[in-house]
Amino acid sequence: MAKKTTKLTQIGLEKKDSKKLGDKLNELLANYQVFYINSRGFHWNIKGDKFFELHAKFEELYSDSQLKIDEIAERVLTLGFTPLHSYSDYLQVSKVKEVKNVSNDRECVQHIVDGFRQVLNIEREVLEAADEVADEGTSDLMAGYIREQEKQVWMYNSFLQ
Structure with a gap:
């Protein structure tokens, strides 16, 4: 008897679509890991009159990044692939x-x-790809990240002005 192969993942998405999403999520994971280590270094090394404020803000950033890194890696696994x-x-x-x-x-x-x-x-690219294949789990994850980070960009840009 021939082995039956399926074109669907364990969560019911097309494998070829999931592969594309898994690759984009791995790209996002890589970027988050570097962002994480950068913000951790800023937290350790910040100097000057804004030390206390920024030391705390950078800790918030790397702690949040650490959670997102885990969520992204777990989403890659959920899609049936291996996280970087x-x-x-x-x-x-x-x-x-x-x-x-x-x-x-x-x-x-x-x-x-x-x-x-x-x-x-990258999150917008992942969101668009997820929407195209009706991957609501990935779409929801990305939409939340985007909303949160757009506010962060506004706040950090306000500091720079």
Whole structure:
């Protein structure tokens, strides 16, 4: 008896569509990992008269990123694929660039805004791809992230003005 193969994932989506989403989510995961480590470094190294305010804000950012990293990886797994899990892969895939030894408040915040822009662009691509294949789980995840981060971009840009 021949082995029956299915074109659907365990959650009922087409495998080829899920592969595209899994790849985009892995790209998002890589960008979040670099954003996370950058914001963690800013938290550790910030100096100046805004130290207390930004030290706390950067901690909020990396803590939130850590949660999102886990959610994104779990979504990749839910779609039936393996999340990226090495820094060499993250650095190769990420559009958010690694930042080293920055302690100036305005420079740190500018890197945060730039990182959010990269992440938001990818999230919008994931949202569009998820909507095209009726993947409500991924769509809902991305819509929440986008709404939250657009507000963060506005707030951090307000700091820079």
